[in-house]
Every structure is written in C-alpha cells, then in structure tokens.
Amino acid sequence: MCVPEQLRILDAGGALVPGARPSMDEEFLLEALRWMFLSRMFDERATGMQRQGRWGTYSPVTGQEASVVGSMLPLEPERDWLVPQYRELVAYVHHGYPLERITANYLGKGMAGRIPDGVNLLPPQVALAAQLQHATGLAWGLKLQRQPGVVMTYIGDGGSSEGDFHEALNLAGVLKAPIVFFMQNNQWAISTPRRLQSAAPGFWLRAAGYGFPGVEVDGNDVLAVYAAAGKAVERARAGEGPTLIEAVTYRMSFHNTTDDPSRYRDSAEYEEAGRRDPIARVTAYLGALGMWDERRERQMRESVTAEIDDAVQKALAFPVVRPENVFDNVYERPPDRVLRQRAQAVGRGRD
Amino acid sequence: MPQRNIIEAINNALDEEMDRDPRVMVLGLDVGKLGGVFRTTTGLQEKYGTDRVVDTPLAEASIIGASLGLAISGLVPVAEIQFLGFTAQAFHQIGPQLGKYRQRSRGRYHCQVTIRAPFGGGIKSPEFHSDAVEAQFVQTPGIKIVMPANPYDAKGMLLEAIRDPDPVLFCEPDRLYRLGRAEVPDGDYTVPFGKSQLVREGEHVTLVAWSAAVELCGRAADKLAEEGVTASVLDLRTLVPLDVEGLVKAVAKTGRCVVVHEAPLTAGFGAEVVATLVEEAFYDLDAPIARVASYDVPYPSGALEQWYLPSLDRVVAAARKTVAA
DSSP, rough: OOOOBBSSSSSTTBBOOOOOOOSSOHHHHHHHHHHHHHHHHHHHHHHHHHTSSSSSOOOOOTHHHHHHHHTHHHHHTTTTEEOOSSOOOOHHHHHHHHHHHHHHTTTTTTGGGSHHHHHHHHOOOOOOTTTHHHHHHHHHHHHHTOOOOEEEEEEEEEEGGGGGHHHHHHHHHTOOSSEEEEEEEEEEEETTEEGOOSSSOOOOGGGGGSSOOEEEETTTTTHHHHHHHHHHHHHOOOOOOOOEEEEOOOOOSSSSOOGGGGGGHHHHHHHHHHHHHHHHHHHHHHTTTOOOOOOHHHHEEEEEEHHHHHHHHHHHHHHOOOGGGGGGTOOOOSOOHHHHHHHHHHHOOOO | OOOOOOHHHHHHHHHHHHHOOTTTTEEETTTTOOOOSSSSSTTTTHHHOOTTEEEEOOOOOHHHHHHHHHHHOOOOEEEOOOOOGGGGGHIIIIIIITTTTTHHHHTTTOOOOOEEEESSSOOOOOOOOSSHHHHHHHTTTEEEEEEEOOOHHHHHHHHHHHSSSOOOOEEGGGGGTTTOOOEEEEOOOOOOOOOEEEEEOSSSSSEEOTHHHHHHHHHHHHHHTTTOOOOOEEEEEEEOOOOOOHHHHHHHHHHHHHEEEEEESTTSSSHHHHHHHHHHGGGGGOOOOOEEEOOOSSOOGGGHHHHHOOOOHHHHHHHHHHHHO
C-alpha cells in the first residue's frame, strides 16, 4: 500500500519544513494563535472550576488546538455550517456562538445556553458519529436548495468505529454532498488506544472506499491543517463532493474531568507528545521571525483572560433553570398527557 | 366520492402534499423507480424527479439521520423504512436523536420528519418483517406514534404527520394495505392526532385496538353479535398522543374491556392502556381487563403466524370471558 507522508508545513520545532510555504501570513497566524490560546486557557479555567465544584463534567481539547483552529478558519460562518462532536470549543465561538452562551450551557443555564438564531451551528453531540448523519443530510439539503454553504463536521478516532460513521460517509459520497469530515485522531477514546480502534494504517484511507479523497495531516501544525481544510472546503464549495481529513494529534489531557489517564497511559508517550505542542510550535516560528516574545505572550494571555472572565461572569449571571423547564421544547404541541404532568410538576415545587 | 385502499390513500396523500409543498421529499429504499416494495410511492419519482423522490443506500440509520439534517436545512422529508422491524437499525437516530433534537437545541431546531413504516403480520413475510415494535418508541419522548387502521385515516393522518413540526412515526398495517377500499376524498383534509374513534358502539364490552387489530376486533364484534353480545370497538389511532378521555369514556360505557394488539404481551402498549384505565376508570369497571396479544417469543415463520398472532377465536373467547365475569 502506498501511504504518502502526512501533510506538514511547520515541524515540531517551529521551523518550516523544507520546500513548504506557510499557508497563512504572519498577521493571520497571530489571529490563529490567539484562538489557540483561548482554547487552552478556557480548558484551564473550566477544569479549575470543575475541581472547585463550580462546573459539571468537562472535556478539554488541550493538545488539539491546531486541529480545531486550523479546520475552523477556512469556514465562512454566515453561509457555512458547523456540525460538532464536542471537542471543538473555539470553533463554535468562531462560528458565532458566544463564549458566555457556551459557558452557560455547560453550567446548566437552560435557554441561556441556546445557540442564537442565525448561527449556523448544530448542538454538540456525545452519541458519537450520530452527528455525521445529520451533517450529511444538512449538506444534502443545502445542495438540493442550491444554497452556497458547505458543512464541516467533526469526529474522533474512537467515533470512527461507529456504524453511523460508515453510513454517513457512504451516503455523502453517493450524493457528492458539500461536506468535510474532519477527524481529530487524538489517539485515545477515553482509555482505548488508537490501535484497538482500527487495523488500518490510517483512518484517512477509508475515504477511498467511499469514492472521495482522504488526507492525512499533522494535526499539531495549524498551517498544515488550515491548508488541508481550506482545500477540502473549496472542493466542497465547487460541487466536487466530500473530503475526509485525518488530523493526527494527541490528547494531552484527560478524556474528561472524571478520567484518570495514569491508569492506562504510558508517561513516556505523554511526554513525547508534549514536545509536539501545537502552540509552542507557532510561538517558536513567530519568535524566529521576531514577532513573538515574552511581552507579547503576556499581553495575549491578559487579553484572553479578560475575555474568559467576562464570559464566565455573564454566564453565572444568567437566571437558574426552573424544574418545569424539563417540559420545554419537547414538542411544539405537547400531548395532553405531558401538559397534565407539567401542571402536576409545577404544583409540586422543587423537592 | 373516490374509493381507495390504504396503498392508494397513502400514494394520493404523498402526491397531493408534494404538489402543494415543494419542500416535501420522499426518501428510502426502493421508493423511486420501483415505487416501493408495496408500491405506495408509485409514480412519484416520475412526477417529481430524482431530487425529491430518492432511492437511498441500504442503511436505515442514514435514512433517518440524513432526514434530520434535511429538515434542519429547510426541507420536509418523508422517510420510508421498508419494514418497521428494521427501525432497530435506526433506533438511535429515531428515539434519542430525532425525538430529542428540539430539546437538545433548546428549541433552536425542530425536526419536521415523517417516518413511514409498514408493519404487522399475516402476510407471510420473511423474518424481522412482521415485528410490531411500536411500543418501543413510546419510551422515546418527542416522537408521535400514529397507527392508522383504514384508508380515510391513512390519508388524513399522513397529511397531518407531514405538516406536524415534530417527528412522527407513521406505522402502516401491511395486512390491510389492499384488503378493501373505502371513501377517501380527493384534496386536502387532515385527521388530528390524539382523537380516538369509536368505530362501533355496543353495550357489553369495549374492544380497544389500533392499526390492523381494529379490523380483527370488527370481525370479533360481528361474531359476538351472533351470540347476543354487543361490543364497542375503539380505534386509538395514535399511541402518542394518547386519547385518555376517549378511552375512558368508551370503556366506562360498557364497564368491560379487552385490549388487542399484535406486539408481544409483556410491556406492549396494551399494558399502558390497562394501567391508564386502572388509574382513570377503576370504579367504572365491572370485570378485570383482558389483553389479547402475541406471545412473548420471537415472531415465527409464516407457517405459524396465524397461531401466534391474536386470532378471531382468541379475541372472542377473551370477550366472552370478560362479559361473563
């Protein structure tokens, strides 16, 4: 089997790979870097609040920032759609779902966590791979109605073992739907390593079986991810059909705040992954160009901290949910039985 | 007024609705050129094209999951699952996904999706094709469950289903598809959900059923009448929403009740009917409520299905016993 090398533009030390050209100019790369900082620092904040009992379960995306940011930036939020899994937080913000609303959603603030009207984003999905079917249907619907958007949808290495993965990619191939399947292969599905998910040498190879291109990219290289995602988005926009992108990255944190990776993860592997940190790679590159130093990093961290502070404060200030909210938004016209149950529940109060 | 069987009534409903509303599309296995394995979609692809009447890959979960996405894009999909038994392969996309999407999105999105699924026994179909699994979906809030028993309802309830902003599972009694014709008007009308129909009024016992079992109960009532027992037959029409008021009224009138369904006995929807009657009509009951259902074993081969399914004799015997109690 001929397996070409994965697409890479910046090496782990932040140097351009020989012959590679950066896919972003420096200003744009600084913008990408800020998104990566926002992602990393939001993970730290949310995890910290969870440890204080002020936040529910949280799944960080630490180590995967280049995959998320590089894949979201080619999208045009006003016409393209984002169909998430759940480990793509800043992509939602980029698409127009305000950080305070996302935070409110995590904090169980009910309607305050709603995706605003006009934001082309579906809710995060934890029943893995189910979202790919929805994304394919959505892309199909855009194509049938001759709307200009494309759909970017996300999955992980673990989720790719689900039957929905196969069905969705198969249907998208048949329909030549305007969609990009973006896989963050972070090597872990909770405690199950990548080698136990598939015997294939690469997940991207599966695309051939669906009749469209597959691409493997260094998922810790934001320039490479941006280049690959941009090409796939253009292809979808031109009516040429889907692409499967496998971004090879590493989950540098736990699955979620209930997890304990020390029970299953080799520490040498983890340390090795740390040397491929996607943020350090960008700061090294920009540093070599004279565009990054401690002062700039401090300024960026301060600005991101302020943004997160503001989002958390706003989220905490939203009203708390009421017990009867469990009855909201199930049906436009609820059955009488449900209305009766609601009336009884309201009378019961909070017990 | 035109006479139509259930196949023709469904075809007519789809045709008229696709003509009226350009957002409506039909998708599923073999629904296009073939017109469906039961021919319910005959002629639709010819008339509305391959973009609106789509032969999909053989994958039930993708038929439903893609329908959810199509609905969010602004279209109104009518998905066909070739046989209700095969919804097992799409169960997650139907119950947890379609059923919960409105609430998962805090009302931002809703899924105007109709799932049509032929089901039921008595036609000697291969294994898995006859399974009456409607009650499984009663435990997935957000899905309405519609069980027409005659051609008039089939058209009116299908039009109601397609226009309902929320997902509807529309179960079609394949045994009755071509059993007979009835008056089904041309043009628009709908049959509202949550309104049962007393298809026959008697004095001594109320037979409660839905879908093909309504036809069986009608025959049972004929037979009982020969013995001087007059039976009411109540067609629930929809399981979700359930017409509690209509059910209680119909049973209170006779004080005796037999519930008949094709699904296996235990935790079939008949159990919910009985529980509801015990809660709401206990003091109107003159006898224990009986259930006639299939046995709690897998659906057998065609050679044994008549013995497995609720039969005329079993319904009549249960009614006699209830009346004598």
